[in-house]
Amino acid sequence: MxxxxxxxxxxxxxxxxxxxxxxxxxxxxxxxxxxxxxxxxxxxxxxxxxxxxxxxxxxxxxxxxxxxxxxxxxxxxxxxxxxxxxxxxxxxxxxxxxxxxxxxxxxxxxxxxxxxxxxxxxxxxxxxxxxxxxxxxxxxxxxxxxxxxxxxxxxxFFLPLPTKRVPLYAQSGDAREINVDKMILKSVDVLPHGLINSRDKFGPSGEKFRQFVKWVAKRTTEIGEPGYHPTLHFDVYGWIGLEFGMDAGKITDFICSVADDVPDYRLHIESPADFGSTDAQLDEYVKIVNLLDARGSNARIVVDEQCNTLDDIRLFAEAKAAHIVQIKMPDVGSVADTVWGVLACKEHGVGAYVGGSCSETDLSARVSAHVAVATQADMILAKPGMGVDEGISIVGNEQNRLLAVLAHRRSQTQNSL
The missing domain is CATH 3.30.390.10 (Enolase-like, N-terminal domain)
Structure with a gap:
């Protein structure tokens, strides 16, 4: 062909x-x-x-x-x-x-x-x-x-055919409260991103952000289905470092204080600081990971900025310079490189998050569902857009259809034996 x-x-x-x-x-x-x-x-x-x-x-x-x-x-x-x-x-x-x-x-x-x-x-x-x-x-x-x-x-890539779904992660955009409610009512696995991309949203000494984190946890118990217990994931766009200084110890102190606010939840903090280059990001994130682990915190840091290409992903995975790496598909380039990126994270015991952007299309989002399920990534972004419902539908339904097809084929093979 x-x-x-x-x-x-x-x-x-x-x-x-x-x-x-x-x-x-x-x-x-x-x-x-x-x-x-x-x-x-x-x-x-x-x-x-x-x-x-x-x-x-x-x-x-x-x-x-x-x-x-x-x-x-x-x-x-x-x-x-x-x-x-x-x-x-x-x-x-x-x-x-x-x-x-x-x-x-x-x-x-x-x-x-x-x-x-x-x-x-x-x-x-x-x-x-x-x-x-x-x-x-x-x-x-x-x-x-x-x-x-x-x-x-x-x-x-010589991988076994998958049987399990990949946890879905939704992002709220600026309509935080309404979209958090949507996520909880739809029992999303990981939420809400939060778009904490300015000083106004982060607040002096991070107090506005901490209030939002506590509100999300409280809201989950108020309107969620019985037994629903998502992972809380917040993208702070480097504002912890900007507010407290580019010091691994101070950044870790703040992350631990946020984790203490929601002790019953696994907490993901994405992009706690942007140190300006891949090398600097690698060195400082290693320190933050080690400090969090030494304290036994329930918080995990996720790297995004300064970790874009497959070479970057491999560096961060090998150095364990994050608990989770966002493999941001348009930034990685070839779909094949995203696959290799997930496999590199798995090889080194680092979480693999098949991500991307709200600016993508329905077509690229459906491809990402196949990549995440095939590689059995740790989580996948519900994309595209900032409306929540659309991304959950596009990526979630594509994942469910794929798993249904694979289950059908397995049953057909067993019946023919």
Missing amino acids: TVIDVILAPGNGSFFYDDQAAIRAGVASDGFRYVGTAVTPGFTTIRMPSRSLSIGLVLSDGTIVWGDMMSVQYSGAGSRDPLFHTERIEALTRSVVVPRLLSVDVSNFLETCSHVLAYHSGSRLPLSVEYGVSQALLRAAAHVARTTLAEVICSE
Whole structure:
């Protein structure tokens, strides 16, 4: 089976691209807009609609399989790729990627990725291109094999076929209280993210954040189903370090105080500080992990910023520089690299969180469900968007359909024996 033509279609992501540096500096908001001047290169305003570019591979039997290119909400921050521009990405795709795709045999996912996503002029292709093209190639390989995407991953990475679901993690956006209620009523496994991305939300000495954490725990017992006991996961966008100083001991002290506020819950703190580079992040996060472990805290730290590519993920996993690594799929690039990232975390006893961004699309979110289930990651983000319901439906339903298909095939095999 080969590619005989390629179709490109511009589209929209499911949220917005935000200038993290400008927001962190304390700009005011006006309704859904931020007021002020953009700081991060590529941004013309602080908040911009997220865009995507779909790539369709026309196969030799007439089937068309798709993948979506886009970048994450906070593009250009934390050593990430710059802001996604549809016209620039389309031009590069047509000039570099399309010629590599034409006539390529799509039956072997890893081999095809290696060929199509090879370096250009001594550099990697934009990670958004790797992400979208690899989605399409994975779908092409599944079409050839007449299997699910997860089965292709299991076959090519020599993994056993999965039988268990992966815990689902939902993110609230700024509509924190209403969306927390939605998550609890739907018994989400991990919640609520919280979007603690400004000093106003974090509060002096973190008091506003601590109040929110306690409220989430209290609300869970008030309206949750009997026996419902989720993991509490909060993304603080580096504000612990910004508020208390970039000192591992002070950061750990605050995290422990938050954990003491909710002693009956497993607590995840994502991005407690951003130390400005991958090397510095690695060194300081090792200290925080060791201090938390030595104190027997129920808190776990999750790394996001400064840990983007597969090489970064391997460094953090080997050094145990986090309890959990977010494998942020558009930042990692090729879907194959996300698989390798999960496997690296498992090899070194570190939690693997198959993440991504609210700015993604339904198509990329469904691919992530297959990756997470095939690799049996520790948790997966309900994406895209910030509405909660949509992400839970898209990722959760895709996971459930996949597991139902695999269970059906196992029963058919047993009945034929």
